[in-house]
Amino acid sequence: MNRLSKAAIVALALSTTAVPMLAEAQSRNDRREYRQDRRDDRREHRSERRDDRRDWRNDRRDDRRNWRSDRRDDRRDYRRDGRWDRNNRDWWRGRSDFRGYNGPRSGYWYAPSYGYYRVDPRYSGYRWRTGGYLPSQYRSYYVRDPHVYGLRPAPRGYRYVHAGSDIVMIAVATGLIASVLSNVY
Numbered sequence: 001m002n003r004l005s006k007a008a009i010v011a012l013a014l015s016t017t018a019v020p021m022l023a024e025a026q027s028r029n030d031r032r033e034y035r036q037d038r039r040d041d042r043r044e045h046r047s048e049r050r051d052d053r054r055d056w057r058n059d060r061r062d063d064r065r066n067w068r069s070d071r072r073d074d075r076r077d078y079r080r081d082g083r084w085d086r087n088n089r090d091w092w093r094g095r096s097d098f099r100g101y102n103g104p105r106s107g108y109w110y111a112p113s114y115g116y117y118r119v120d121p122r123y124s125g126y127r128w129r130t131g132g133y134l135p136s137q138y139r140s141y142y143v144r145d146p147h148v149y150g151l152r153p154a155p156r157g158y159r160y161v162h163a164g165s166d167i168v169m170i171a172v173a174t175g176l177i178a179s180v181l182s183n184v185y
Contacts (some may be wrong), residue, residue, distance in 0.1 A: 111141040111162035119164070127182075128168050134175045138163055149184060 002153060107124065108116040123135070142161035154160055154169055158178055161168050167181040 032109055066131070068106050082173060109138075109141075109164045112144075112164070113146075117141065125165050128163055128166055128180045130177055130179060132163060132177045134163060134168055134177055136175060136184070139175055141173075143167055149181065151181070 010048055079169050107121065109119050109120060111117050119138075120135070123138075128134070139161055141162040143149065143151075143162060149167055151160060151162075151167070158169050159172050161170055165183050167184055168177050169179045170177055
């Protein structure tokens, strides 16, 4: 065979094998670059999430600090304001929630921020006791701010209720009386 035909056959053989090999090498490089890009994206995403968590934690921490300082200020205000005092019978005078209070009225009870409400005569002058039940028609006159009366917040499922001049802590579901604070005003 002559040299020219041998060269042509070699060139043909090289071209048929070299082109797919080049294409495969190119696709390998593309895959490698694609993987590297994905890796970089994940790293960036992780660092962004980390920064977001830090910001969120700092925001929460600031919120808690603000909430604590607000509560502290509120407690100071309650100490200065007219709080219930067993020795001072006029502690309620000048308070906005007692605006319509003119003293005891026959047949009525007074609940601060609610006003006077009619009472069944059998409960007029009634002494509430722990373990008894508050009638359902009187359970809706909640104490709006127990701190004014020197009370802690009621436990879950319980509420403080105005019942005449007494404050009664009741179980919301049943009306069972858990404690009584007598002759508040």
